[in-house]
Amino acid sequence: MASEKKLVEAITSMEEDFAQWYTDVVKKAELCDYASVKGCMVIKPAGYALWENIQKELDRRFKETGVENVYMPLFIPEGLLQKEKDHVEGFAPEVAWVTHGGMEELQERMCVRPTSETLFCDFYARDIHSYRDLPKVYNQWCSVVRWEKTTRPFLRSREFLWQEGHTAHATAQEAQERTEQMLNVYADFCEEVLAIPVIRGQKTDKEKFAGAEATYTIEALMHDGKALQSGTSHNFGDGFAKAFEIQYAAKDNSLQYVHQTSWGMSTRIIGAIIMVHGDDSGLVLPPMIAPVQVVIVPIQQKKEGVLDKAFEIKEALSGFRVKVDDSDKSPGWKFSESEMRGIPVRVEIGPKDMAQNQAVLVRRDTREKQIVPLDRIQEKIGELLVQIQREMLERAREHRDAHTYTAEDFDVFKRTVEEKPGFVKAMWCGCRECEDKIKELTGATSRCMPFVQEKLADTCVCCGKPAVKMVYWGRAY
């Protein structure tokens, strides 16, 4: 039992040190590892399998809305990056520069893409001629590089995986509709698949994307009460189109600028899965995204027939992602390990169970046990996975709601941010000065102006002038 204890003891408890708990889980659940390049990560099989499931499900939802996948180059020539003023200011300080190809110095240095607006615009300028070429609804799955100073696995790394959608439309209205449509794809995906409830809303001008007219976001609340921006969708208007001269001949033969959007979700969302659902025994994965949904642990597996029965059950569980742990570890160790990895359901089967033609099912999230007859196990596990998925979302929503506060004056606001980690809803006058002051004095940033507005008061929580928007505030990752 000593070695079994070791596995669990290896995790710092959440209460004691949430940041260390996070690092421990990432490491012990074997999601990723540090690499020789500072700030980059090696995504291990358990972590990459999560990303593959995220990709598969998101990609399917994208394609249902007419998205086509493409691939743009990894490099952006410096001159191209500089074409849109706000954009280059936002990204130039944190890009990696390639200066030599083979033995020769390049005539123009290139950065490794931090995001690919400029590449898509350069391509669209050549590829779009007429209204018949519109809309373009392209996406790519790739990695991007941002030379961050401080990094954390999944949450902030110098290289990360993501998808970036880039669209071009004939009208401003169509671009706005696509921007909102993709935000809703992300939000629905988070809630339905990852069991992570999100607030949908618009970023303030201060927090919007470099070069965007408007940025929309989904914001999730982590277990420690800090917010995580989980996906964004930007409406560029015709700003990039003017900088890159992307024009089309309309039906009346007039030349018009296109209207553009972009939207992205990254491996950062794996950080959200960990921090929304995890507990002191490790990961807790929602069934829909779990690479392994059911682990079968044979008890006294050397006794005749036990392993056969375990594999027989696996065969019966067709349609689910099932693994039999037939390694030579002890059952207790296997329990801890499957808990660490967040496998939603554990099936225990041993000689005693076999004698009674039953098995024990254990939920990862609540640890609840139930005994089921073997001839109904497929049906029972199907029901259980649906129930776990639903209840994980409910619990995350209850946690979020229980950690969402309102503040009508600055003192309450400040005390709430300091003492009660979570979202604070408060009214705002719309000016940058108040946003800066709130951040300086409390550490909270504006997370979003939610689509669903409430009128909590008439005046700004900071300056007392007339309020224009209710904003979600919070400390964030």
Place this chain on the structure above:
Amino acid sequence: MASEKKLVEAITSMEEDFAQWYTDVVKKAELCDYASVKGCMVIKPAGYALWENIQKELDRRFKETGVENVYMPLFIPEGLLQKEKDHVEGFAPEVAWVTHGGMEELQERMCVRPTSETLFCDFYARDIHSYRDLPKVYNQWCSVVRWEKTTRPFLRSREFLWQEGHTAHATAQEAQERTEQMLNVYADFCEEVLAIPVIRGQKTDKEKFAGAEATYTIEALMHDGKALQSGTSHNFGDGFAKAFEIQYAAKDNSLQYVHQTSWGMSTRIIGAIIMVHGDDSGLVLPPMIAPVQVVIVPIQQKKEGVLDKAFEIKEALSGFRVKVDDSDKSPGWKFSESEMRGIPVRVEIGPKDMAQNQAVLVRRDTREKQIVPLDRIQEKIGELLVQIQREMLERAREHRDAHTYTAEDFDVFKRTVEEKPGFVKAMWCGCRECEDKIKELTGATSRCMPFVQEKLADTCVCCGKPAVKMVYWGRAY
């Protein structure tokens, strides 16, 4: 009809200029486009959809053999690249170097991965401790960069997409078995899915991978008689393990070096699909890999009921990838366009067909037409797709065999290479000097020493000394 002609005329004929034909098809079938970064490409939806289908099918076959996907960093610190002597010599001349991160110069410059042996080895050295940790059978899908001087879309570009598998095993035998197993996965994939027949064999020492003990290859013959290396699998022995100190404690507690393999297939294979199957009207895609398998072209689509019937047929063709071309172009233009894009089967449906409750099916590969009753169209198309797939492989094999020659003396060899584009089978003494001389005097390189050996003569085709192997020679991409 003028505009319809234009589409076809845009392609140079194969006979006239094969290289130009290739470039025209790539462009007109909208597979890829040039990018602002010299030598890099924009892979457009029609090209990327091909790659997605290749990925899906290969990845499934990999996973059936126990492969797990991971993701390693994009960058390799210079010191890490230099750890294995042969490897760095092979790749250093053609890598892109990152020297600055943000505003600061890096202490150690990094290259953008040209291949990831060094990263996997660095990781394995930290991650492998005991025989229980073996085997490691990891793969990643990513892009790599090689700063080539001359480039061609898909065939040779400065950045390309690929997968690279990297495995570590306890014994030399297991590594050898995995090396051959993966070569066979590639070969079967090419033949069964891409309808491209391949020669399976081993590379000579001259042609093997930098750092490998043995390199295995599949070689395909293009329509112009030039060879294309279509996938490789390398056995590294314990060379990298010694350079990177990757050791494990065996069951008897002795410290042992692991034995490693790597294997890869890239977007280059799209070039093979084009050059094996294409014709003067454009692409010809094997049904199993075609993003669209069936295009339905409505004739007189403005007549009542025609479009409805076209979509009704689409509904009936469940299980196939079907598109209705309801654009406002003429039927003739649509025919040309679907031929350019290589769609395997075209369905024509108009008022006359509707009156007789039938439709016209046209094969892309042979242009053969048949009339089928609408109530049997699903079954007929299913049969037709299977038949096309099979016959495309047969035709490619016949072409390959008809362009495979033997040569017993050097004069015949030289004349054959010069006058009859194709493979030349000839005996070889095993020495580098003859290989160099053959390349210098004929332009042909050794493609592989096939697993299936024939004894054509007793002596080397070049030097007349005793022969040890029969080799496939040819000019190659």
